Amino acid sequence: MRFIFFSKTMYSETPRIRHQLAELLLSYGHEVIFYQRPLFFFESNKKLINQKISENFEIKQTKQLLHHQLRLIGLFSFLNSQYEAVQIISSLKKVNSDDIIINFNYDYSFLRKIFKENKIITLINDDFVAQAKFNKGKHVLEYLSKTLKISNATLTVSYPLLKQAKIFSESAYLFLPWSKEKYIRPIQSERKSVLLWAHIDVRIDFDLIEYILKENEKFEFHFVGPISEKNTDRIKLLKEKYNNLILFPATSLNHLNLNTYFVSIIPYRAGVADIEAVTASNKTFQLLSKGLPLVTYGMPNFYEHQAIFKAKTYQEFSEFINKAHKEFYILQSSIEELIKLQQPEQRYTKILSIINEE
The missing domain is CATH 3.40.50.2000 (Glycogen Phosphorylase B;)
Known part of the structure; x- marks a missing residue:
């Protein structure tokens, strides 16, 4: 055909x-x-x-x-x-x-x-x-x-x-x-890092980023991906101000040390129509297939699932990060069942x- x-x-x-x-x-x-x-x-x-x-x-x-x-x-x-x-x-x-x-x-x-x-x-x-x-x-x-x-x-x-x-x-x-790949159950390890795996552009809510960096000094925040020219100065200021922000160039998931992460975040600006229309992006099930729960913001129509936390406020976003850290291994069975249904x-x-x- x-x-x-x-x-x-x-x-x-x-x-x-x-x-x-x-x-x-x-x-x-x-x-x-x-x-x-x-x-x-x-x-x-x-x-x-x-x-x-x-x-x-x-x-x-x-x-x-x-x-x-x-x-x-x-x-x-x-x-x-x-x-x-x-x-x-x-x-x-x-x-x-x-x-x-x-x-x-x-x-x-x-x-x-x-x-x-x-x-x-x-x-x-x-x-x-x-x-x-x-x-x-x-x-x-x-x-x-x-x-x-x-x-x-x-x-x-x-x-x-x-x-x-x-x-x-x-x-x-x-x-x-x-998801192109099957679910991989994470190994038991000390997980203290939050992953943002994305093109860091105008969709990102940088006020939210600053809030969670300040409220969660015990965690490292790894931003992996290209930074748009418009956001270079803002990222530079955040990097100078917060020691728990670490930047990495664009890297495939399979080349990251996933054993350090307990959650992936999608911190988009609220009230943007084409963002609010998203239910699942191309990376959604890729991240979940690695066992990573998701915390989202600005995405009220995003996929509903036990391991996807949809925040309505900055405070709630921060609380969900901590919840994902606490429940990381508990959530794995539900993530595995979800990914079984999201295969080619x-x-x-x-x-x-x-x-x-x-």
């Missing part, structure tokens, strides 16, 4: 569910063609990327007229869709009747004109309406509704996005990221069942 992906990101970017799903399908022997972010028509100095990665995996790229945020009126959207459709048809050459289209773009309703008889599955992994920079997202909602209506099924990565999708799609499903085979079975629905 051949799967044709459409995305607004480059395949080389930080892995998200689109990469995870492509790799999952490849692992089961399917063919994948991945259309990554289109170039603009005026970028004549850039060469389109059309690359055969392996026997079953190919990356393609086309061009677009306007950035999707600037298609504020129907005419702009129509002209762009006509332009992109010609590009896609030209680059694809042949469409098989059993090709499955996996679409990550909210404004790609024109795909139905190209793939008239094929099954189209649209996967919504961001709150595109909340992210819209103009017109309060009204044009985005209109394009999203058209795309979901031409899709045979809609997959979403959170409860709020599922609720949104069900307005326009009768076949909408929750489809969360998963479960998601593969799920997507096949959706494809096979009449």
Whole structure:
């Protein structure tokens, strides 16, 4: 079976569910063609990327007229869709009747004109309406509704996005990221460190960070990941002020000394719509698979579980860190049972069942 992906990101970017799903399908022997972010028509100095990665995996790229945020009126959207459709048809050459289209773009309703008889599955992994920079997202909602209506099924990565999708799609499903690895039971050890494994950018609530550093001097806080330029000065000040903050460059989980950690934190700013729409990120089940409970902030719709502590205040966040330290080994059985249900085979079975629905 051949799967044709459409995305607004480059395949080389930080892995998200689109990469995870492509790799999952490849692992089961399917063919994948991945259309990554289109170039603009005026970028004549850039060469389109059309690359055969392996026997079953190919990356393609086309061009677009306007950035999707600037298609504020129907005419702009129509002209762009006509332009992109010609590009896609030209680059694809042949469409098989059993090709499955996996679409990550909210404004790609024109795909139905190209793939008239094929099954189209649209996967919504961001709150595109909340992210819209103009017109309060009204044009985005209109394009999203058209795309979901031409899709045979809609997959979403959170409860709020599922609720949104069900307005326009009768076949909408929750489809969360998963853990690539099995659960590993932590060894008995002295655990005094808190892990923040993330891109340290504007999403982080630095007032909360300062609060927990001050209130928990007995613990070390390890920040592992790249620091955005906008936050460099703030991090520098915190590092100078608190001895229990230790910085590390981006490192995979398997290359960290996990025996020192008892919890991982996700301290995002509250009141940010696209953050509040998150139920589980790509790293959620990866961290849990290592036996690490999670403490979150600013994420009211995050996954509900015994080992996931969702704080509403700074004080509660700090208290949950201490609770995770106290109950670390007690929580392991519940984490193990959760990760058993978040494996690649479960998601593969799920997507096949959706494809096979009449």
